[in-house]
Amino acid sequence: MLQAALDGLLGVLALHSLGLMCVGVLIGSMVGFLPGIGGPTTLAIMLPFVMTMNDPMAVIALLVGIDAVGNTASAFPSILISVPGSSGSQATIIDGFAMAKRGEAARALSASFTASLIGGLIGPIILLASLPFLRPLVLAFGSPEFFVLTIWGLAMVGVLSGNAPVKGLLAGIIGVLIATVGLDVKSGIERFAFGEPYLWEGISLILVALGLFGVPECIDLARRKSSIAERQELGSGFTQGIKDVFLHWWLTVRSSAVGAWVGFLPGLGSSVADWFAYAQAIQTEKNAHLFGKGDVRGVIAPEAANNSKEAGSYIPTLAFGIPGGTSTALILTAFVAVGINPGPEMLTTGLSFTFAVIWTLVLANIVAVFICMAFAKPIAKACFVPFYTIVPLILVFVVVGGFSAHFSNTDLLVLVAFSALGFMMRRHGWPRAPLLLGVVLGAKMELYLWLSYTRFGFEWLSRPGVIILFLLVLVSVLYPLRRQKRAGAAA
Amino acid sequence: MRSKCNLWLAAILFVAGFAWVIHGTDAAAQSGKPYYEGKTLRILVSSSPGGGTDTTARLVSQFLPKYLPGNPQTAVQNMPGGGGTIANNYFTANAKNDGLMLFQDSSSGLGNFTRGGKRIKYDPRKYKAIGSVTRGGSLLMIRKDAKSRLSDPKAKKVVVGDTDGIRTWLAMGVYGAEFLGWNLRFVYGYPGTRELALALRQGEVDVWGTQSAKIINEFLQDGGFDVLCQQEDERRPGFSNVPTFEEVLGDKKPKGVAWEAYNAWTGPNDIDKFLVAPESTPDHLVTMLREAFFKMSSDEDFKKQATQFFGDAWRIRRGDRTQAMIRDATTVSGKATEYLTTLRKKYNLPTGEQKQ
Numbered sequence: 077m078l079q080a081a082l083d084g085l086l087g088v089l090a091l092h093s094l095g096l097m098c099v100g101v102l103i104g105s106m107v108g109f110l111p112g113i114g115g116p117t118t119l120a121i122m123l124p125f126v127m128t129m130n131d132p133m134a135v136i137a138l139l140v141g142i143d144a145v146g147n148t149a150s151a152f153p154s155i156l157i158s159v160p161g162s163s164g165s166q167a168t169i170i171d172g173f174a175m176a177k178r179g180e181a182a183r184a185l186s187a188s189f190t191a192s193l194i195g196g197l198i199g200p201i202i203l204l205a206s207l208p209f210l211r212p213l214v215l216a217f218g219s220p221e222f223f224v225l226t227i228w229g230l231a232m233v234g235v236l237s238g239n240a241p242v243k244g245l246l247a248g249i250i251g252v253l254i255a256t257v258g259l260d261v262k263s264g265i266e267r268f269a270f271g272e273p274y275l276w277e278g279i280s281l282i283l284v285a286l287g288l289f290g291v292p293e294c295i296d297l298a299r300r301k302s303s304i305a306e307r308q309e310l311g312s313g314f315t316q317g318i319k320d321v322f323l324h325w326w327l328t329v330r331s332s333a334v335g336a337w338v339g340f341l342p343g344l345g346s347s348v349a350d351w352f353a354y355a356q357a358i359q360t361e362k363n364a365h366l367f368g369k370g371d372v373r374g375v376i377a378p379e380a381a382n383n384s385k386e387a388g389s390y391i392p393t394l395a396f397g398i399p400g401g402t403s404t405a406l407i408l409t410a411f412v413a414v415g416i417n418p419g420p421e422m423l424t425t426g427l428s429f430t431f432a433v434i435w436t437l438v439l440a441n442i443v444a445v446f447i448c449m450a451f452a453k454p455i456a457k458a459c460f461v462p463f464y465t466i467v468p469l470i471l472v473f474v475v476v477g478g479f480s481a482h483f484s485n486t487d488l489l490v491l492v493a494f495s496a497l498g499f500m501m502r503r504h505g506w507p508r509a510p511l512l513l514g515v516v517l518g519a520k521m522e523l524y525l526w527l528s529y530t531r532f533g534f535e536w537l538s539r540p541g542v543i544i545l546f547l548l549v550l551v552s553v554l555y556p557l558r559r560q561k562r563a564g565a566a567a
Numbered sequence: 568m569r570s571k572c573n574l575w576l577a578a579i580l581f582v583a584g585f586a587w588v589i590h591g592t593d594a595a596a597q598s599g600k601p602y603y604e605g606k607t608l609r610i611l612v613s614s615s616p617g618g619g620t621d622t623t624a625r626l627v628s629q630f631l632p633k634y635l636p637g638n639p640q641t642a643v644q645n646m647p648g649g650g651g652t653i654a655n656n657y658f659t660a661n662a663k664n665d666g667l668m669l670f671q672d673s674s675s676g677l678g679n680f681t682r683g684g685k686r687i688k689y690d691p692r693k694y695k696a697i698g699s700v701t702r703g704g705s706l707l708m709i710r711k712d713a714k715s716r717l718s719d720p721k722a723k724k725v726v727v728g729d730t731d732g733i734r735t736w737l738a739m740g741v742y743g744a745e746f747l748g749w750n751l752r753f754v755y756g757y758p759g760t761r762e763l764a765l766a767l768r769q770g771e772v773d774v775w776g777t778q779s780a781k782i783i784n785e786f787l788q789d790g791g792f793d794v795l796c797q798q799e800d801e802r803r804p805g806f807s808n809v810p811t812f813e814e815v816l817g818d819k820k821p822k823g824v825a826w827e828a829y830n831a832w833t834g835p836n837d838i839d840k841f842l843v844a845p846e847s848t849p850d851h852l853v854t855m856l857r858e859a860f861f862k863m864s865s866d867e868d869f870k871k872q873a874t875q876f877f878g879d880a881w882r883i884r885r886g887d888r889t890q891a892m893i894r895d896a897t898t899v900s901g902k903a904t905e906y907l908t909t910l911r912k913k914y915n916l917p918t919g920e921q922k923q
Contacts, residue, residue, distance in 0.1 A: 124629040218771045259653045273660040276653050405617030413872050531754045
């Protein structure tokens with residue numbers, strides 16, 4: 077094993093591979109910075125190029141380099157302009173943007189990048205530690221377990237609703253309903269699509285996220301006639317942000333573990349990890365009422381998780397050749413094209429390739445955080461730019477990001493519709509995060525319920541995994557309530 | 568004052584951008600450069616990333632431009648769902664006949680068309696076929712621990728898993744249940760190949776079929792899995808010890824309309840992964856694309872990668888031949904369609920028109 081680890085490291089450190097990894101990190105960081113252009117799009121563009129390469133180590137370095145860091149730089153737009161840079165950094169907006177408004181953008185960014193680094197290091201460690209158990213781990217989760225996990229995710233609606241639980245619940249339900257729009261993937265039957273081909277594919281998550289968060293904040297800025305930050309100074313926040321992560325080290329470790337765990341489940345998708353981590357932070361941390369109002373812990377948790385998730389998603393990819401998400405599906409195609417065959421041999425004859433993936437994940441994260449840290453201070457100054465300059469700029473980001481959903485003019489109409497909805501929700505005190513979460517999880521919940529019932533009837537309810545997960549859901553809902561009650565009694 | 572300036576600047580930029588786009592289009596039309604030069608060829612795929620259809624599209628997107636005049640850029644766009652219905656409907660409604668948007672579909676799209684229904688808003692017979700890649704007949708895999716239950720009607724049913732309940736290999740299961748008494752139950756709705764592969768390993772499903780030799784060999788190497796039978800008339804190279812379904816049927820092989828219906832269901836399997844242009848694409852563009860597709864098949868790198876992905880049994884079919892095969896595979900008698908509908912209802916599989 078040591079020899080394979082060394083071979084993997086030497087393969088990645090070869091000048092050619094190292095150079096390509098740095099190129100990959102730069103591309104991945106830029107893609108993360110620009111809303112709407114997701115990692116999968118970039119990987120798809122790179123695929124024809126890498127499939128002609130003969131050096132498997134170089135392919136690993138480039139593609140894993142791109143994939144590993146997309147969620148690091150995506151914190152920039154999430155924190156600074158309330159526009160999610162990638163689907164994995166939606167939860168960061170809630171506290172990150174609130175911090176930016178309070179004049180703590182630099183602190184939020186440095187905390188985000190440090191958490192990303194730690195998450196990006198813990199993820200590969202978990203991947204390494206799970207090598208002997210990879211297969212039983214992945215095989216433990218079937219459709220019924222996935223269904224309960226989606227329920228668990230939706231149970232977070234409660235914690236994301238703040239002091240408006242009914243509104244939060246309704247928003248979550250609307251989100252789930254929105255997720256049903258389109259052709260039913262099982263039978264192809266049209267639902268709420270009104271014969272419109274555009275709607276057959278369903279409503280793009282990126283349009284919902286941009287509309288709900290990006291545009292309403294612009295309207296608010298224009299209305300206030302001020303800059304994003306209410307205080308015109310960066311302060312000492314930058315170093316404080318780094319300290320915050322180590323101060324909340326246990327939260328960082330927990331969130332990284334949550335991210336890696338969500339990543340290794342092939343079926344939950346990349347946009348769930350940050351929400352799971354955010355919710356567990358609210359459920360387990362003290363003074364939970366501060367979340368949503370610019371608490372640095374609300375930045376640390378999702379950012380640690382969305383980086384460690386990438387390592388987690390390599391577990392099923394390497395163990396079975398079953399990709400954990402769209403990005404790893406595309407990487408898998410490239411791997412096969414250059415002669416790497418994910419599956420059992422990745423733990424025997426191909427172990428050096430497995431280690432090359434692990435080393436690339438580690439190195440890419442270090443390089444990406446270094447780059448982001450270098451740019452954090454100058455970019456954070458965007459918060460002090462007056463509204464008449466920053467609002468058009470944000471709108472350009474939002475429109476370009478929205479248009480990239482399908483490159484259709486209808487994208488812009490849908491964006492306008494969700495912007496109006498987001499604005500009304502914001503104005504009338506409706507929490508927007510539960511709606512987004514409903515859209516993220518709705519389709520998966522329906523699919524896994526269908527598969528669980530058609531495959532097992534009602535027997536799926538008696539599966540040990542399902543019972544354990546249901547108990548965990550129950551605990552995660554009741555524990556914060558109990559704690560809240562105690563705190564109330566103590567007060 | 569500054570905000571007004573910014574608004575004016577935005578308006579000027581918008582007008583300038585619009586003029587640039589108009590000018591660019593006009594200039595390209597007037598120049599005598601190769602048709603695809605500086606253009607992007609978009610390939611729409613009817614499945615999610617990672618499966619056989621997607622892999623074929625990505626291979627084609629990599630090698631086809633090399634043989635097209637002007638060597639265009641390529642972009643692959645996945646549009647999974649409804650066994651290819653979503654992408655087929657979208658392609659029919661939106662694709663222009665300028666040769667810049669092609670569609671990579673699989674046998675499922677043809678099967679769904681044959682099955683019919685209000686949601687089918689496409690006609691694959693009208694497409695202009697550019698060519699196809701076939702990977703050999705489907706093989707039906709079974710978990711070893713489920714094998715003894717297959718012919719025991721009192722045992723717990725063996726579960727067959729599928730994406731949309733229409734795949735051509737599924738015909739072996741349905742006809743096995745109908746004519747050989749196989750103790751099967753059918754579950755569909757899995758999003759794609761990767762989820763089904765995982766479900767088979769987990770034991771959530773016991774039987775699954777695929778044409779991909781690579782996937783099957785991985786399962787066989789793992790142990791715990793057997794191949795029950797294969798769909799081709801002749802045994803595939805590399806699987807010569809696996810009987811064909813006709814051999815398994817033996818003297819229980821149905822005759823008349825029942826067998827006609829079986830052939831109607833499995834016919835598209837021979838076409839497998841095919842690339843098409845929209846209905847009204849001009850002949851000169853179709854010829855250009857077909858020639859490039861066929862030339863691509865002689866490319867040594869293409870051959871190497873195709874073998875890497877599909878095993879040794881893959882082959883390329885020319886566009887005109889593919890077009891004829893699509894026509895044949897989708898021309899099914901009313902009696903055969905009716906027979907299939909009855910059979911599919913019996914085994915709780917989606918039946919097209921009746922579902923509406």
